[in-house]
Amino acid sequence: MWAVYSSSYLFWFIYGGEFDVPAVLKKLVGLGYEVAKTGFREGFIYIDPLSGGYAGRRIYEDGDVYLLVNLQRGALGVTSDNYQLTMRGVADVSRALMELSMPEPPRAEFQVSLGVTLQFCKTQIELGGVEFKENGVILTSGEPQGGDGIYLSLNPMGGNRYLLFISVGGRWGYVVDLARRVNDLITAALTKLACRPSQ
Numbered sequence: 001m002w003a004v005y006s007s008s009y010l011f012w013f014i015y016g017g018e019f020d021v022p023a024v025l026k027k028l029v030g031l032g033y034e035v036a037k038t039g040f041r042e043g044f045i046y047i048d049p050l051s052g053g054y055a056g057r058r059i060y061e062d063g064d065v066y067l068l069v070n071l072q073r074g075a076l077g078v079t080s081d082n083y084q085l086t087m088r089g090v091a092d093v094s095r096a097l098m099e100l101s102m103p104e105p106p107r108a109e110f111q112v113s114l115g116v117t118l119q120f121c122k123t124q125i126e127l128g129g130v131e132f133k134e135n136g137v138i139l140t141s142g143e144p145q146g147g148d149g150i151y152l153s154l155n156p157m158g159g160n161r162y163l164l165f166i167s168v169g170g171r172w173g174y175v176v177d178l179a180r181r182v183n184d185l186i187t188a189a190l191t192k193l194a195c196r197p198s199q
Contacts, residue, residue, distance in 0.1 A: 001118070001194060002116050002117065002118035002190045002191075002194045003116065003117050003118075004114050004115065004116050005115045005116065005117060005161075006081075006114070006115035007081050007082070007083070007112070007113070007114050007115070008079065008080075008081055008112070008113040008114075009079065009080055009081070009082070009083055009086035009110075009111070009112055010068075010077055010078070010079040010086070010109075010110070010111045010112075011077065011078045011079075011086060011087075011089075011090045011108070011109070011110050011111075011179065012070075012073075012075050012076070012077045012108060012109040012110075012111075013075060013076045013077070013078075013093060013097075013105040013108060014073055014074065014075040014105050014106070014107040014108060014109065015073075015074035015075065015105050015106065016073060016074050016075075016106060016107065017074050018074065019074035019075070019076070020100075020102070021038060021045055021047070021055075021069055021071070021076060022038040022039050022040065022045060023100055024076060024093070024096050024097065024100065024102075025038055025055060025056055025067070027096035027099055027100055028056055028058075028067070028092060028093070028096050031058070031092050031095065031096065032058050033056045033057065033058045033067070033092070034050065034056065034057050034058070035050075035055065035056040035067070036048055036049045036050050036054070036055045036056060036069075038055070045071055047069055047071070052066075054066045054067060054068065055067040055068055055069040055076070058089065058092070060085060060088070062082065062084075062085065063080060063081065063082050063085050064080065064085070065078060065079070065080045065085050065086065065088065065089035065092075066078075066079050066080065067079075067089070067093075075105075076093060078090050078092075078093055083182070083183065087179070087180075090179075104172040105172060106171075106172075107169065107170065107171070107172075108169070108170070108171075108172050108175035108176065109167060109168065109169045109175065110167070110168045110169075110175050110178065110179040110182065111165070111166065111167045111168075112164075112165070112166040112167075112182060112186065113163060113164070113165050114163070114164040114165075114186065115157070115161065115162075115163060116161070116162050116163075116164050116190060117160045117161055117162075118160060118162060118190060118193065118194045118195075119160060119194060119195040120135065120136070120154070120156075120160075120162065120193060120194070120195055121193075121195035122134055122135050135156045136153070136154050136155050136156050136162070137152075137153070137154045137193065138151075138152070138153045139151075139152040139153075139189075140152070142170070143170075144167060144168075144169050144170075145169070147170060148169070148170030148171055148174040149168075149169060149170060150166065150167070150168050150178065150185075151165075151166070151167045151169075152164075152165070152166050152167075152185075152189060153165045154189075154193055164186070164189065164190065166182065166185065166186070166189075168182070
């Protein structure tokens with residue numbers, strides 16, 4: 001079996017060009033966020049981040065949601081160590097975009113990092129007369145780098161500890177749909193990858 005001991009979730013709204021970050025952050029103040037000082041200076045967006053380097057933060061009863069900005073990508077990110085809080089933050093940003101009559105982003109990305117403990121079946125492989133053990137896996141579906149797709153990796157961290165990383169990238173609807181079902185994907189992946197005792 002397997003168990004999760006740490007988690008991190010990150011959702012990016014990616015516009016890839018001009019994106020009025022100051023307007024979105026100002027709108028989020030009305031939704032309970034503390035935001036960085038931001039504006040335009042000589043035609044360029046500037047951000048004086050909050051402590052910790054964040055563009056914004058909202059404190060909920062069960063944890064915090066943080067906002068990140070990547071000006072080169074024209075992107076706004078929502079992150080938390082809790083899935084429900086991350087998706088609540090995504091809903092807040094989506095609401096701000098709707099109230100500002102901004103379109104859905106042309107691309108989105110949803111990334112999950114989980115620290116897990118599991119027994120991984122280490123297949124032995126011989127290459128050039130040397131014995132190797134497979135100790136991790138990389139799986140892809142679709143075109144995760146430029147189109148719609150999923151990248152999944154399970155990387156050894158020592159002992160029975162692994163890092164499960166999932167990145168879903170693509171059109172808005174594709175990413176939102178998979179983000180809503182990501183817990184099913186996580187459960188299926190870990191169930192499939194965990195080594196079962198022989199019967």
